[in-house]
Amino acid sequence: MAQIEQYPLIPLRDLVVFPYMIVPVFVGRPKSVSAVKVAEETDKRIFLTLQKDSQIDKPKKGDIYEVGVVAEILQVLKLPDNTIKILVEGVKRARIVNYIDDDETTFVEVEELLDEVLNESVLAPLKETLLKTFEEYMKISKKIPADIYDTLKDISDLNKLVYLIASNLQFRLNELQTILDINIVEERAEKLIEILQTEIEIAKIDERIKHRVKAQMSKAQREYYLNEQIKAIQKELGRDDDLKADLEELESKIKSLDMPDEVREKAERELKKLKIMPPMSAESTVVRNYLDWLTSLPWGIYTEDKIDIKKAEEILDRDHYGLEKVKERILEFLAVRKVSPDIKGPILCFVGPPGVGKTSLAKSIAESLGRKFVRISLGGVRDEAEIRGHRRTYIGALPGKLIQSMRKAKSMNPVFLLDEIDKLGSDFRGDPASALLEALDPEQNSAFMDHYLEVEFDLSKVFFITTANTTETIPSALLDRMEVIQISGYTESEKFNIAKKFLIPKQLKEHSIEDEKIKITDSAIYNVIWYYTREAGVRNLEREIAALVRKGVKKLVSNEKLKQVVISAKNIEKYLGVKKFRVEEVEEDFEVGVATGLAWTPYGGEILQTEVAIFDGNGKMTITGQIGEVMQESAQAALTVVKSRAGKYGIPDYKFKDFDMHIHVPEGAVPKDGPSAGITIATAIMSALTDRPVNCRIAMTGEITLRGKVLPVGGIKEKVLAAHRAKLKDVILPEENKKDLTDIPSDVKENIRFHLVKNIDEVFKLVLKK
Structure with a gap:
């Protein structure tokens, strides 16, 4: 009987150790740690x-x-997480005969199991067969390093060879335990x-199946197979629930939104298509994005108009000084809408x-109506x-700016501002x-069709407002659909009040x-406006006022004893530097x-x-001063009028034959054009020729015409304001411009x-000294 040893x-969770096998073992359970300590203290x-x-x-x-x-x-190695790593070598097989479970350590009494040989003649053939089989397994599995075979083939003892091969295999643990159990x-x-x-x-069957499946699997089958795998992975990760939740959310949105029947049918068809698509496919993403857009639009959502004419008037007066005609037209529109x-x-x-103030006027209209405001x-x-959207077949397709803004507005009847419509390009x-x-x-x-949505969208309740600096570059077909309201600009008095009050x-x-x-005095405000x-x-006026405030703040911070900064006409140059512009002044009375x-200029009226x-x-005849073609023709017409x-x-004839004439309009760096200088040039020519x-x-x-008639011109308000600014008391205007005098501030x-005046002779009578 074999000797009993204690x-x-x-106990090992996931490892079978064989004799001759050297392997690391991680020990963490208290009784196992205690077992290591006991072993270290004994044998x-x-x-x-x-x-x-x-x-x-x-x-x-x-x-x-x-x-x-x-x-x-x-070897024993203590790790930072209080576990122990030991390196052990299997010595001999043994069977438990007695189990002693102590509080701190578990002991076992074991008897050694001796290996038996029944027929020594078969050991050599078995060894050869085992080595060949192991070599074949190594080639197919590709899990075992090639140099291990070179080490094993030199071992003569079959028993040792079995143990060492078994120790290198990653089989199921119960199979490895079976090998250990056999005597x-x-x-x-x-x-x-x-x-x-x-x-x-x-392994061979698996390889054959892979080759056969690979040969038979088409692209679609391969995608299906991969998508099924992805589904399984997503399910394991818990993402499958997220996908279902998203689809359910889309479905509930389609049901709850007040969509037109045609739109709802389209949305339901696309959702049905999305449900049967593989979630990771490119087409699925396209359909999903489309449904997101379709369900995020404000179908059937309208804000209620709260039209109060008095309140609207208060809002317009609060936000805008002057612009009486523009305000009147807006209030008319609101009254009709009510x-x-x-x-x-x-x-x-x-x-x-x-x-x-074109853009801010649109905001004020939105506020007075109680509507949402969007701007592009x-x-x-x-x-x-950019306007109609891209077809869904394009990569990165999106709806146009109109539909994007409607989603942002979250309402079917917002005030929609189309800014800078005169600066649209085409290519x-x-x-x-x-x-x-x-x-x-x-x-x-009412049936606007966006290329991306492919369904009709009702824009009939939208209040569209457009802005432009000029109507010249707006196509006539587009301009025909709009009511143009001219906002010519502010007078000095209006600018002063805007600066002071706003x-x-x-x-x-x-x-x-x-x-x-x-404190910025009135005289300082006027100086900013003039110079x-x-x-x-008033955009630049606001910038200059901001500069005055900044410099005033700096002065206050620099000198803590200073209680107040007063900016007046006398010290304004200290804050804003030298004057940038000059006010046109007429120095001579007669010349x-x-x-x-x-x-008229885009910046207001000018004296020339x-x-x-x-x-x-x-x-x-020579004309200088950056004169445009129309103004040159006016000069030619003016000369002809004087000659007639x-x-x-x-005026003697020789003055036209023996003399050259030079016409110059000052501020030569500034381009000038237009017919309104006709009577001015004719008067200057007549004065020069008659002395x-x-x-x-x-x-x-x-x-001016060749017959000497005086025709109406534009920009009367700005021109009269320029004369007023230059402290002139008399202004000559064409008779037909009498209607424009109503625009001039009282x-x-x-x-x-x-x-x-109706003709040039009336002009000569008024201005030429006898």
């Missing part, structure tokens, strides 16, 4: 055996296999060969120079798809202006400064060959003193005498 026990030997169930944390006698290995501890060497070798051959056959909510409203187009800038848009990608025709036509926009308080608030700390800005709006004209000089020559009246005004001085204190504007009208 050893501390370490460094322990008993290792496999647990029947790896999940059991505290195994008892029935939870472990009886046959295990007595192993010798070669007869030949049977153990045969069992190992059987297991190896079974694994080889399984009486007839379903009326097809006009498309308003605010036209005027930069900074006059059309400046530089060249692609038709090979289409004409965006033409694409806007449908959206801005009240007869068509801009200065706004800047003081933004800079967190009390009103008493920085530091030249514009129709030969000089006439005071009035011109036209000069004419004659000298010896041969009848040539030469006899009447006593009669012109009353330069009288300003004039008007187009305070300006009171200080200017208007002379309305």
Whole structure:
């Protein structure tokens, strides 16, 4: 009978140890750690055996296999997580005969199991067969390093060879335990060969299946197979539930939204298609994005108009000073809308120079109506798809700006501002202006079709407002659909009031400064308007006021004793530097060959003193001062008018033949054009040829014909304001411009005498000194 020996026990969860096998073992359970300590203190030997169930944390006698290995501890290493790593070598097989479970350590009494040989003659053939089978397995499995075979083939002992091969295999633990349990060497070798051959056959079958499936599987089948795998992976990760939740959310949105029947049918068809698609396919993403867009639009959602004319008037007066005609037109629109909510409203187009408040007017309208406000800038848009959207077949397709903004508005009836409509471009990608025709036509926009949505969208309840700096670049077909409201700009008085009532308080608030700390006097405001800005709006005026406030703040911070900063006309240059512009002033009362004209620019009216000089020559005429073609033609017409009246005004013929004439319009760096300088040039030419001085204190504007008739011109309000700014008391205007005098502020009208003329002789009579 074999000798009984006692050893501390370490049960193993996922490892079978064989004799001759050197392997690391991680020890973490308290009793196993204690077993290592006991072994270290005695003969460094322990008993290792496999647990029947790896999940059991505290195994008892029935939870472990009886046959295990007595192993010798070669090395002990303590790890940072309080576990121990030991390196052990299997010494001999043994079977548990007695199980001693102490509080701290489990001991087992074991008897050694001796290996039996029944027939020594079969050991050599078994060894050869085992080595060949193992070599074949290595080639097919590709899991074992090639150099291991070279080590094993030199081992002569079959028993040792079986143990070492088994220790390198990653088979099921119960099969490895079976090998350890067998006592007869030949049977153990045969069992190992059987297991190896079974694994080889399984590997071969698997390989054949892979080749056959690969040969037969089409692209669609392969995608299906992969998608099924992805589904399985997603299910394991818990993402399958997210996908179902998203589909359910889309379905509930489609049911709850007040979509037209056609749109709902389209959405339901696309959702049905999405449900049967593989979730990771490219087409699935396209359909999903489409449904997201379709369900995020405000189908059937309208804000209720709260039209109160008095409140609307208060809002417009609060946000905008002046602009009486524009406000009147807006209030008219609101009044009509209140009486007839379903009326097809006009498309308003605010036209005027930069900074006059076109965009803020649209915001005020939205506030007075109680509607949502959205804005898109059309400046530089060249692609038709920006308006109508892209087809869904394109990569990265999106709806157009109109539909995108409707989603942002979350309402079917917002106030929609199309900014800078005069700056639309066009190229090979289409004409965006033409694409806007449908959206801005009240007869068509109830069924606006976006290329991406592919369903009709009702824009008929949207209040469209457009803005432009000029109508010249807006296509006539588009302009025909809009009601143009001109916003010409602000007078000096209006700019002063805007600065005092709006801009200065706004800047003081933004800079967190009390009103008493920085005081900008009235004279300083006028100086900023005259000498530091030249514009129709108030944008630059606000910038200059912000600069004054900043510099005032700096002065206050630099000198803590200073209680208040006063900015006046006397010290304004210290804050804003030297004057950037000069106010046109008429220095001489009477002068030969000089006439005071009035011109319109995008920044307001200007005074232009036209000069004419004659000298010896041969009848040539020179025009300078960056004159445009229309103005050059006006000069030619003016000369012809003077020639036709030469006899009447006593001009001898030789003055036209023996003298050259030079016409110059000052500020030569500024381009000028238009017909309104006709009477001014004719007056200056007549003065130069007759040597009669012109009353330069009288300003004039008007187009001239060859018969001497004076025709109406534009920009009367701005031109009269320029004359008022230059402190002129008399202005000559064409008779037909009498209607435009209603636009001129009453305070300006009171200080200017208007002379309305029909022909050039009336002009000469007024301005030429006898």
